[in-house]
Amino acid sequence: MNVQEEPLIKPRTTLSLILVCVLVFFVLSALFFIPVPKELQNKVGGAVLNTGHIIFFSLFALTFYPFTKGRNRTRLPRFLFIVFMLSLLIETIQSTVGRTFQWEDIMRNELGAILGISIQMHFQGPHKAHWLLRIGLLITIVTAILVERMPLIEKIITLAANN
Template sequence: MSVQDEPHLKPRPPFLLPWVLVLGFILLSALFFIPVPKELRNAVGGAILNTGHIIFFCMFALAFYPFTKGKNRTRLPRFLLIVFALSLLVETIQSSVGRAFQWEDILRNELGAILGISIQMHFQRPHKAHWALRISLLVAISAAILVERVPLYEKLVSLYNLG
C-alpha cells in the first residue's frame, strides 16, 4: 500500500492535552469565586473585571470547541448551551459566596464563547462557501462586544478626563 492509498487521517491532539486544559481552566475559574479586591470595587474596576468574562470564555471556546464532534450547525448550539449551563452554575455559586448573581455576566460569557468559536472557525481550513459567513460572524461578534464594552470606555474617559 502506497502513501497515496492510505486514508487521510486527521491528526489527533495528544491524550494529555484535554486534561491539561481542563485542569488549567478549573484553576482559572477559581478567580470567579474569590472576593473582589477593594481597589477594584469601583465603576472602572468592575467594568474591567467584567471584561475578564469575555476573555476567559473566549479562551475556553478556543481550547474546547475543537474537541466537540459534529457539524457546526449542531455543535455550535450545543457548545453554547454548555457555556450557558456552566455560566448559570458559576453565577449561582457566586451568589452563595458573597458575590452577586448577574445575568449580564452570563451574556458576557456567551459573547466570549462566540468570539472564541468565530476565531476558531476563521482559522480553519478555508472553504470558499463559508468564507463570507466566517468573516461576518467574526465582525458581528466583535461589534457586539465593542457595544457591550462601551460603558468601560465611558468610565475610563470620565475617570481620566480624556475627552
C-alpha cells in the same frame, strides 16, 4: 515518488498545548469564586472584571469547542447551551460566596464563547465558500462586544480626562 509532508503542528505538541490550556482554564476558573478585592469594587474596576468573563469564555471555547462532535449547525447551539448552563451554575455558586448573581455575566460568557468559536472557525480551514460567513461572524461578535463594553471605554476616557 510521493513525498510525505510533515504536519505544521506535531500531535505531541498539540496535546501539550491542549493540556496547558486546560490547566490554565482550571486555574483561572477559581477567580470566579473568590470575593472581589476592595480596590476593584469601584465602577471602573467592576467594568474591567466584567471584561474578564468575555476573555475567559473565549479561551474556554477555543479550548473545548474543537472536541464537540457534529456539524457546526448542531454543535454550535449545543455548545452555547453548555456554556449557558455552566454560566448559570457559576453565577449560582457565586451568590453563595458573597458575590452577586448577574444575568449580564451570563450574557458576557455567551459573547465570549461566540467570539472563541468564531476565531476557531476562522482558522479552521481554507474553505472559500464559508469565508464570508466566518468573517461576518467574527466582525459581528467583535462589534457586539465593543457595544457591550462601551461603558467601560467611556469610564476609562472620563477617568483619564479628570486626571
